[in-house]
Amino acid sequence: MKYQYTKEFRHNLVEWFNHEKRDLPWRHTSDPYKIWVSEVMLQQTRVDTVIPYYNRFLEKYPTIHDLAYAPQEELLKMWEGLGYYSRARNLQAGVKEVVEKYNSVVPDNRHDISKLKGVGPYTAGAILSIAYQKPEHAVDGNVMRVLSRVLHIEEDIAQPKTRRVFEEAVEMLIDEQHPGDFNQALMDLGAMICTPTSPKCLLCPVRDYCIAFNEGKADQLPVKSKKVKTKKVQFKVFAAVDEEGRYLIEKRPSEGLLADMWQFPMIEINENSLSEETLQQNYNVEISGYIDKELLEFKHIFSHLTWEMECMQVKVVQKMDLPENVLFLTLEQIRTLPMPVPMLKILNVLN
DNA sequence: AAATCGTGGAT
DNA sequence: TATCCAAGATT
Known part of the structure; x- marks a missing residue:
């Protein structure tokens, strides 16, 4: 995308987000711990599934200290039915490290936060941008789908190395004044407008800047190789x-x-x-x-x-x-x- | 790099 | 019914 258009792109996107964003429980807090919990629960898990778990979880563990020293059996019971149970144990291990090594303050830089258990490239960027307003990329499936269409990127998003391509794209496009809103806007756009099938391009706030839409190819992206059956x-x-x-x-x-x-x-x-x-x-x-x-x-x-x-x-x-x-x-x-x-x-x- | 790791909803 | 897939991380 030409540089003079990036400014309009990010403005239209964030403006759309300010009006149309979903009202979600973790959007009523700026507590990095609570943002962290939400991001881990949301890994490969639908928003509607997560909401009741998130509310119960934070009622049980309101502070980072409550979670750090919770009995593991109780913790797993709170996670029961949510799936990917190593997330719960990794989250607790990460939280415990923050309590004991960082005086209960979640690190505000990618170097330190990425060392925490269960915090990968996406979750690190999500916490940093949403809780700390740091201009960091947070590339998930939504972001790769949206940007593969906007920028017409045809690399296979199932390939691990492809993520870096989209991280660089976000670094180019991100709104440094509102990085958390920008990242969440890309994800909400992916969830509500730029969906995997039948994208609602006529309602899209950034369709003017979308190469795939303007070439009539939105439904052909992203390219994703298939997986083996069970x-x-x-x-x-x-x-x-x-x-x-x-x-x-x-x-x-x-x-x-x-x-x-x-x-x-x-x-x-x-x-x-x-x-x-x-x-x-x-x-x-x-x-x-x-x-x-x-x-x-x-x-x-x-x-x-x-x-x-x-x-x-x-x-x-x-x-x-x-x-x-x-x-x-x-x-x-x-x-x-x-x-x-x-x-x-x-x-x-x-x- | 490719497998592993859950579950429920959508098409 | 079959397949895909949803705010990924770990090994």
């Missing part, structure tokens, strides 16, 4: 209840998928062995009978894999030594533990 894994899941109504429950490992979340025991279906036998061996219990062999059947789709679950309710007899991270608990107790959505589905069909 792999399928089949499990037998056991609601294994003892004579006192307590269920076998286990905590997942602290790394990898659904880290530190609790689940009913699940055995990957194997051609060569019975899942019931594996359950008894792995958990050192004895199945004494079936209550419901077809309690529930469903599939749960993650971003990169699909779980096909066949759930059954069985009677079990406890033995002496349970493995680590395995407990027998009542349903009431289990409901206080953080569980992933597929396990909540099973919990919901038990009395």
Whole structure:
């Protein structure tokens, strides 16, 4: 874009934002901690999904100190259903570092803030520009889509190295007087006008400066390579209840998928062995009978894999030594533990 | 660089 | 039903 147009572009964009921006909870604060929480929750997550989580979370943890020393189990319960649970643990680790190393003041420069757990290039720029009015780029999917059209950039936005192209574009265009509004304006424009499909170009405040619109190519951008489809894994899941109504429950490992979340025991279906036998061996219990062999059947789709679950309710007899991270608990107790959505589905069909 | 890491809504 | 995808970060 020619330099004499950049001034009009940023003015029209920010002016549009001032009139049309959405009223969102995190837009009623300038507390860097609260901005931080919102930005982490919003990573790969829709605004409508985040809003109730954000409100509950900040009611529970009003200050950075409240979050820094919260019990991890409680923290994960607050995050339950939001997904990408490492975000919660990284956020707490980052917050704790700010409390202990920076005297509870969130750093106001990219060098320091980028070292915090869970704070990548986008989140760093978002906090710096929105909370501290620093002229820093904050390039997310919206920004890449909008600018790929405005500037007619055809690089594959699925390629990691492409982000730098858009960061440089923002550095050229950004309103240094209102950097937070400018960055949020690009994102709101992407969410409300310059949408992935059927962009509302006739309502766009910057269509005069949009190369793709003026060439009738808005719907052909951005260029994004496709991803592979999910792999399928089949499990037998056991609601294994003892004579006192307590269920076998286990905590997942602290790394990898659904880290530190609790689940009913699940055995990957194997051609060569019975899942019931594996359950008894792995958990050192004895199945004494079936209550419901077809309690529930469903599939749960993650971003990169699909779980096909066949759930059954069985009677079990406890033995002496349970493995680590395995407990027998009542349903009431289990409901206080953080569980992933597929396990909540099973919990919901038990009395 | 490419995989991993959740969930629910839209098309 | 299938696919995409939404304010990404980590490894």
